[in-house]
Amino acid sequence: MISTDICIIGAGPVGLFAVFEAGLLKMRCHLVDALPQVGGQLSEIYPKKPIYDIPGFPEVKAQELVDNLMKQIEPFKPTFSLGERVDGLERLADGSFRLTTSDDTIIEAKAVVIAGGLGCFEPRKPVLENLEQFEGKGVAYMVKDPEKFRNKRVVLAGGGDSALDWTIFLADVAERVTLVHRNETFRGAPDSAEKVFELAQAGKIDLVLSANLKALSGNGHLNAVSMTTKEEEITVETDYLIPLFGLSPKLGPIADWNLAIDKNAISVDTFDYSTNVPGIYAIGDINTYPGKLKLILSGFHEAALMAQSAFKHVYPDQKLSFKYTTVNGVPAF
Amino acid sequence: MVNFEVEDYNGQRKTVEVPEDMGLSLMEVLKASDYEVLATCGGMALCATCHVEVLSGEENLGEPNDAELDMIDTLPNITPTSRLACQLKISEEMNGMVFRLKGDGV
Known part of the structure; x- marks a missing residue:
């Protein structure tokens, strides 16, 4: 069994960046992805395509962005279950979660972040x-x-x-x-x-x-x-x-987790990108809210706000103080 | 305006009317018309989720480019008139054409 602070479902760019934002607040992350590699659709569908709307990168190839994100989150030592789909999600009596994958891996986490993009890629x-x-x-x-x-x-x-x-x-x-x-x-x-x-x-x-x-x-x-x-x-x-x-994305088991779903996307509160289930968040292309734009940029922002809110599930007794990386650096694990 | 027909996954046909001067692709029009088209890759001819079969008027369309042919070739359910809707720009020539959705439904 894997025990972690936050279990992130989906290892695309937004899921990966969530590790960074969580790490700054001393929360450890485990990521699960149905694909055998990280990067989500960037690696699976268009690794060589240039992306032009990442702030600070006039142009970056999709795979390069994924490689850079992996480097950026390295200090926070994320762990991965790749090539596995999360099939079961159960809320335990103490408010934490138990997730079960298609390979029978069991993950216990204090918070769950769904960064599942368009769902899991399943074979046509x-x-x-x-x-x-x-x-x-x-x-x-x-x-x-x-x-x-x-x-x-x-x-x-x-x-x-x-x-x-x-x-x-x-x-x-x-x-x-x-x-x-x-x-x-x-x-x-x-x-x-x-x-x-x-x-x-x-x-x-x-x-x-x-x-x-x-x-x-x-x-x-x-x-x-x-x-x-x-x-x-x-x-x-x-x-x-x-x-x-080839592969085609499907929402998959996420549809069965009692989350509020609107047109194949998870409804969230834009205050902290929380779903209707306390302790479960949804960020990136998988969520929806008034004005939603499916951009990597938006997903990064959502990850930052999510982490601030998830902190209270992981460290209920601690007070959160916001710190800049320019002041504090990246406090590696 | 351009008028063409779209047959959904249940075999229902409806006329869709769009202005031809907005630079839209057929995929974008289908999505805007609430058809179940995933368009995962956003229109790069890289995912084939906007696969359509041209039931009538295929001679009005230009030849598919290599990227489109490559992607169509990976699909299990193609027909001789399979196209990717994201690669079809809305134009006057589409008047009266009939498209059947063949992609992966949402």
Whole structure:
């Protein structure tokens, strides 16, 4: 079990900066994010895009901003549970919280800050009749541990970079890799596409092009995937199917935590960005209030005010005195 | 003004009317018209949550650029007339066109 002052759900730019603002007030933070890396949509969707509206940075690439934030919060030694989704949130009798993740990690915290952006990124799923039946029983949407596929037969589906990269990687790990793609060509990185064609020519992988997934079959566990090409329907016996069609954000379990929700965003009081549940705050793109602007800039401001208010949940007996970093520096843990 | 039809996730079609001189994209118009379009990336052709299928009038649109084609190619549910609404600027040529929402609903 992890015990901390503040549990921050979402490790995007606003969640990361919240660690800094909390740290200045001597509050420790643990962050949970469904993605395997920090940075939220900045790292996941547009790492190389320049951002022009961060004060003091005429231009900064999204990933650079994330890297800088990680450096900025380093003195406050945040801890992370990455690649895990917070599924359960329970308020304990003493007013603190117990959070449970998709990997059964338990986190106890005196305050909770939801900085979940647009929600958790979840894999886009192909439309297949009995797909859900095989989830976790042969159908996987991400490769968390490649060793799981050692000496197994794997079908990958998709045409983007991740489909190409994992095909190349798993070619050396799995017993047999089949890549199914809807088109004749790949629009992912040309080097990766070339490598995939080379592997196919050398007979190391099977490439099924201009094909669409049609049906899954198996008895308890997946054992075959059917697909249609222009000419025929073929069935490939397999242990795993990994559909890689990108990620899409969903509000997810947050919707079930008795928080006031307005159009997929959490309603907050702009005094301190608190929700209707004492001790739970919502900052950044996930919250809403009159005049809300979904800007990183706004999220940073919200983080600062949130920390001032969260202090009374973490240190109920202490009086808060506001100090400037120019006067006090950054009092590292 | 430009008039076109939008078919939502339930198959309901409605006419949407917009001025053509505001420099809006179809994604921005859909959001402003309260359609369930996430537009996670804000219009950079990087998330494909504003995926639409052009049901009628696709010949009126310019060819998609590389960024749009790359992103469409990653989706599981494309059709030959799939486009990203964020890459379609509202123009007179859209008069009478029909779009079906195909993106990830909110």
